[in-house]
Amino acid sequence: MAATSPPPTPALTAERILEATEEVLRRHGPAKATVVDVARALGVSHGSVYRHFRTKAALREAVTKRWLDRTSEQLSGIAAGDRDPEVRLREWLRALFDAKRRKAGADPELFATYMVLAGESGPAVTEHIADLTGQLTAIIADGAGAGVFTVPDPAAAARTVFQATGRFHDPGYAREWVRPEAEDDFGSLVELLVRGLSSP
Amino acid sequence: MAATSPPPTPALTAERILEATEEVLRRHGPAKATVVDVARALGVSHGSVYRHFRTKAALREAVTKRWLDRTSEQLSGIAAGDRDPEVRLREWLRALFDAKRRKAGADPELFATYMVLAGESGPAVTEHIADLTGQLTAIIADGAGAGVFTVPDPAAAARTVFQATGRFHDPGYAREWVRPEAEDDFGSLVELLVRGLSSP
Incomplete structure (x- = not known):
């Protein structure tokens, strides 16, 4: 040797x-x-x-993108596949809320840091939201195809659902996520949205 | 004289x-x-x-309450009365979005000032939200009574609708309100929520 x-x-x-x-x-x-x-x-x-x-800005942008991509990648597995679209929608919204809450809770300082970075970075956040809304569109389109969701435009519906659930994934609401009523509030919101998407 | x-x-x-x-x-x-x-x-x-x-804190609290009350008072006229509950719901949500957007746009510095005050003040903001959610509950309860809305618990539904529309009244989103897509986004959200509330 x-x-x-x-x-x-x-x-x-x-x-x-x-x-x-x-x-x-x-x-x-x-x-x-x-x-x-x-x-x-x-x-x-x-x-x-x-x-x-x-540049320093490019480095900050890239590290922000990497942080955001970790969440999108976790969720992409739920969005893909051919399981029941309503189940996938519920699981996906739940996984998004859980992922954001976990990130905020596990390392609050790093979370605060990324909030600052997200505020200064243009494309990384916009792309992240487009990524997530794209996954949601895929689920809703499957549901529309199967006749489970009665929406004419899955991409528009995905955008609406994403905005309606902002309270449970927008970092600006992070301090609400640890409140005891957050779980019930989230459940009621998902219920109302699923009803709206499925309404004949 | x-x-x-x-x-x-x-x-x-x-x-x-x-x-x-x-x-x-x-x-x-x-x-x-x-x-x-x-x-x-x-x-x-x-x-x-x-x-x-x-105290100075009591004065700041009172001035914040007065500022918030101006919005609730404007809206109370829409919530009251016996017109069609679905129409009232749509008008009320629209009036809330318009009132907040007008406040933010007409005097941005005063709006920013009140955002700071709202952040430091406990009860004034909590009471304001309770006020608004109470008005929304009255509308949804009327709709449930008339069989227009199929919700077992109007107060819970009101809370959900209020949270779902946060993007269009929470001051943290003020800079989104002037974007050209805000109008369409708001319209789609109200549509989805009304569908959810009315779903058989």
Whole structure:
């Protein structure tokens, strides 16, 4: 066997930079975190970071997108498939509420940080909402196809349902999510919306 | 006729103090407005103000309540009466959206000021929401009585409808209200909710 050598430095990928950026944001907060902090955490020059993300704004945008994508990816499994559309709709709305509430509760500081980032970032949030509304459209379209949902325009209905449930996924409402009545409120809202979508 | 004398100073009522407070808030912003400013604007001692409102917090609470009450009073006329409950529901939701949007648009600085005040004030906002939800309950109860709305619990349904329409009355969404798609979004949401309430 060869003599032991120091472990190879892993290649500096965009993913590694984003991981480090999240850690730096968690530690320093959104106001103070800099590209130099990220480079230092990775043991590389800040030039190396800039080769992957050309500006600090681009890096912040990418880390926000990564954070938001984690939720969309979790939900995409529920939206896909051919199970009963009404069941999928209920599960999907529930999973969205749960995912957001878990993110807010598990690491409030990081959540607050991402709220700041989401506020300054244009496309990442818009794309996230388009992503989620697209998944919802797929479910409602399946339901319309099966005659379960009586809506002429699934994309419009998805947009409406997404907006109607804002209280249970819009981060601005995070402090409402821990209130004891939130569960009942959420259940009643989903019931009313399903009734509206299914109304003859 | 008697010789002209200086016009009598109007009595220092709570209403006059609240009017002056709103003006002071408009001019100085919520962070800087003080009871001394209010007293100066009225030409009275700050002790006179304190005789009506025992603390600065009580004064801020009262002025917030007055601002919120203006909206509830406008809407109460729509909620009352015995016209078709579905028509009243649609008109009421529309009037709420219009009133909030008008307040936000007509005087953005005062609106921002009241958002700060609403954030620090407990009971005024809670009571305002209870007021509005009460009006909505009356409309939905009439509809349930007439067999137009098929809901077992009008108060619960009112709470759900109020929360579902948050995007169109919660001040946190004010910047969405001026977007061109807001009108269509609002219309689609009301349609879906009326369908849900009326579903057999």
